[in-house]
Amino acid sequence: MNGKYMDFSTKVSELGMYSYDRVAWTYWNAFANALVERGYTEAQAMEILKSKHMRWMLDGADDKIERLAERMVADYLKDARNKTSIDAMLKEAV
Numbered sequence: 001m002n003g004k005y006m007d008f009s010t011k012v013s014e015l016g017m018y019s020y021d022r023v024a025w026t027y028w029n030a031f032a033n034a035l036v037e038r039g040y041t042e043a044q045a046m047e048i049l050k051s052k053h054m055r056w057m058l059d060g061a062d063d064k065i066e067r068l069a070e071r072m073v074a075d076y077l078k079d080a081r082n083k084t085s086i087d088a089m090l091k092e093a094v
Contacts, residue, residue, distance in 0.1 A: 031049070032045045033047060
């Protein structure tokens with residue numbers, strides 16, 4: 001993390017968040033498919049996913065992943081209906 005935000009890592013895992021695992025599933029599935037598209041077999045892609053290459057690929061990628069999340073939130077909140085829906089949900093939660 002770049003240090004400008006709180007670290008929610010322990011809080012998020014305790015939340016029982018809706019679709020918490022979806023992000024990881026989508027990311028790794030896309031990664032495996034990208035390997036296959038680049039000529040690796042499905043079996044080879046699975047071996048690569050289990051290898052240290054994944055750690056090496058992710059080393060230093062936190063900023064890229066953060067920027068993707070920031071863009072997704074910004075894009076979602078651009079739609080006034082989404083922002084209004086979130087604001088209404090938060091008012092009900094209090």
